Amino acid sequence: MKPIAKLLLSLSLFLFSSSCITNSGDPGISEAEINQEAEKAYADIKAKSKLSNNTEWNAMVQRVAKRIAKASGENFNWEAVLIESPEPNAWCMPGGKMAVYTGIMPILKTEAALAAVLGHEVAHATLRHGLKGYARAKQESYTGLLILGAAVVGGELLCKDQRCKQWASLGGAAAGFALTFLNRKFSRADESAADKDGQIFMARAGYDPSESIKLWERMGANGGQKPPEFLSTHPSDETRRNHLTEWMPQAQQEYQKSTTKYGLGATIK
Numbered sequence: 698m699k700p701i702a703k704l705l706l707s708l709s710l711f712l713f714s715s716s717c718i719t720n721s722g723d724p725g726i727s728e729a730e731i732n733q734e735a736e737k738a739y740a741d742i743k744a745k746s747k748l749s750n751n752t753e754w755n756a757m758v759q760r761v762a763k764r765i766a767k768a769s770g771e772n773f774n775w776e777a778v779l780i781e782s783p784e785p786n787a788w789c790m791p792g793g794k795m796a797v798y799t800g801i802m803p804i805l806k807t808e809a810a811l812a813a814v815l816g817h818e819v820a821h822a823t824l825r826h827g828l829k830g831y832a833r834a835k836q837e838s839y840t841g842l843l844i845l846g847a848a849v850v851g852g853e854l855l856c857k858d859q860r861c862k863q864w865a866s867l868g869g870a871a872a873g874f875a876l877t878f879l880n881r882k883f884s885r886a887d888e889s890a891a892d893k894d895g896q897i898f899m900a901r902a903g904y905d906p907s908e909s910i911k912l913w914e915r916m917g918a919n920g921g922q923k924p925p926e927f928l929s930t931h932p933s934d935e936t937r938r939n940h941l942t943e944w945m946p947q948a949q950q951e952y953q954k955s956t957t958k959y960g961l962g963a964t965i966k
Contacts, residue, residue, distance in 0.1 A: 728825075732792030736774070739794040747781040749799050755779050757808055757963060758797050761902075765815045766793065768901035771823045777815075785919065789818035791825070804919050808962025809899065809908035816895030816902075816909075824894065826887045889940055896941060896948045903955040904962060906948035910941045 749755060762777035773793025785801040795815065805811050892909075900906040952958070 728791070732774075735790040735792045735794055739776070739790055739796075742796070743778055746778075749779040749781045751779070751799065754799065754802055754965070757811060757965070761808060761811050761815055761962075762795055764902035764904075765812060765819050765898050768816075768898045769819050769823050771819075773822070785916075787814050787818050789815070789822040791822055793819075793822060795819070802965050804915055805912065805965050806915065807908060807964060808959065809904040810912040810915070811965070812899040812902055812904040812962070813895060813906075813909040813912045816898035817891045818895075819898060820891040820894035821887070824887070824890055826891065889937075892937060892940060893944050896944055897951055900948040900952035901955055903952070903957045903959045905958075905960050906945060906952055908961055909948075910938055910945075913937050913941065 758777055758779045762775065766773070766775040771793070775793040775795070777795040777797065780796050780798050782798040783800040784798045785804055787795070787797045787801055789795045795818065797811070797815070801814065802811075805814065896906050896909050899909065
């Protein structure tokens, strides 16, 4: 198919998608439907990614993910995988589908730090941040054109960076979901809310919540020069540390109530 024909097909798909939006501004898609889209995208990502064969790290990711999921109190269809990638990243899709990239593991240094990261990502899911963002994206014409066009064109016209091309290669609805979710940017308020709930989740799961502060210090040291806070969707490292310190008494109370305490857990080698 010629590029112009592909673009026209993208436009027609976008117009069809837009017709599903109600006049009230509601994108007309339920949480259950979004979770189903997430599951399909997750299955495709697993199939097309290189999964890590590091048995020690895999076991750690599985046990920490299970404990954090339970601590969240949410009845999602939870699942976690460890993906072989140098990118220092982790995420949790709407509905509880998690991934950790091997590139983040050496930075974490402790099992409790992994619990802090997964607590933060799970909190985004339990607070429905990703779900709301995806629903909004389906409602906005430009974003709808971008994700559908990228899915159909396969990265030739509308995808420029490598990650965009990678997720666009999934094809169809899976590409649309992955491109929208994995390239998302949460607001500073959302990030702070996820920090707070994530700290509680890790404490309930039996991990020392004070490690959350040390984690973000290590992440900040690893991330290089940052833009000023008012130019970023993320809180500054200093703001993040201040908030986590402010919330620490409540997290410590949850930690003291946990039936099993793992402290910092295993060291990541």
